[in-house]
Amino acid sequence: MHSFKELQEIVQKEIDGLEFATPPEGLFEPMKYILGIGGKRLRPILVLLSANLFKEDLSKVCLPAIGIEVFHNFTLLHDDVMDNAPIRRNKPTVHEHWNSNVAILSGDAMSIKAYQYIVSCEDRHLRDVLTVFNQTALEVCEGQQFDMEFEERKDVKVEEYLEMIRLKTAVLLGGSLKMGAVMGDADSKDSDLLYHFGVNLGMAFQLQDDLLDVFGEEAVFGKKIGGDILSNKKTFLLIKAFETATGETKEELNSWIELENFNPEEKIEKVKAIYEKLNVRDFSQQRIDEYFSLCLEYLDKVNVPAEKKKELYTLVKRLVNRSV
Structure with missing residues (x-):
């Protein structure tokens, strides 16, 4: 079994070795740029961790795993244009470094490159791998559409938000694990268990991001705290606050959301105080804990020795305690 760190190194080496040598350079340079600015590489590592549960030789799994990372970065590239x-x-x-037209076209090319890498899997796995990937890719788009629609709505419910992040974020983690399991020759039951493990892990991960954006420590989190508050982003915290608030508290929250000219630090402080008053931090942490518990239940049921699942258990533990 490979360690998480070993797989991280394998993934980075594969990404560094990708060739985008054909002209026009203007199409491929943005791909190299976005792939070269880092990231957790969590999704391709999950593909490899999952496959490694069932077989040692990962040589035929590496490039399809990179395809998932290329696809993920394509979605980020287009999301950044839309946002x-x-x-x-x-x-x-x-789109800032070049322009929006370059970002859109290079993103389109990245999605095609992702398919090229994914179809390099063994022929006997191709249909099942593509079935998982196609469904996952479509669901990611559905999630992004919901996210855009939520920007124009003031009546978004918690369950709608949870479905949106399931589609936009969580299914790609689940899909990565399921594709890895398929390429590792796992049976359908274990493949499905790993899929649900990944989806629940993704749900916890995204809700944690929402929480850390408001209540994280800036020096640790690595970016400005309160960005979601300043942009009135529909997060679990804001939606839950609107569902919970009444009377003057609801009026105050509404006034901060509708205010166009404000002091950023004051807005963050006031909205954060409302969240504290309404206990939405506790509501959020409770949901996060529920999703982490669910993902561990699914992982426990995967029919391989616990020792082989050690890296996945460690990953969950690390994410439970993360502050960035």
């Missing part, structure tokens, strides 16, 4: 985001991983986004 008009200026920064990604402390670097200018592709």
Whole structure:
């Protein structure tokens, strides 16, 4: 069994070795740029960890795993255009570094490259791998559409939000694990268990991001705290606050959401105080804990020795306690 760190090194070496040598350079340079500015590489590592539960030789799994990372970065590239985001991983986004047309076209090419890498899996796995990937890719798009629609709505419910993050974020973790299991020759039961493990892990991961954006320590979190508050982003915290608030508290929250000219630090402080008053931090942490518990239940049921699942258990523990 490979360790998480070993797989991280394998993934980075594969990414560093990708060739985008054909012209026009203007199409491929943004791909190299976004892949070169880092990231957790969690999704391709999950593909490899999952496959490694069932077989040792990962040589035929590495490139399809990289395909998942290329696909993930393609979605980030297009998301940044739609969100008009200026920064990604402390670097200018592709549309800022070049322009939106370049970002859209290079993103399109990245999605095709992702397919090229994914179909390099063994022929006997191709249909099952593509079935999982196609469903996952479509669901990611569905999640992004819901996210965009939520920006225009004031009546988003918690369950709607949870479904949106399931689609936009969590299914790609689940899909990565299931694809790895398929390529590792796991049976359908274990493949499905790993899928559900990944989805629940993804749900906890995203809800943690929401929480850390408000209550994390800036020096540890690595970015400005309160960005979601300043942009009125529909997160679990904001939606739960609206569902819970009444009377003057609801009026105050509404006033901060509708205010166009404000002091950023004051808005963060006031909205954060409302969240504390309404206990939405505790509501959020409770949901996070529930999802972490669920993902461990699914992992426990995967029919391989516990020792082989050690890296996945360690990953969950690390994410439970993360502060970034």
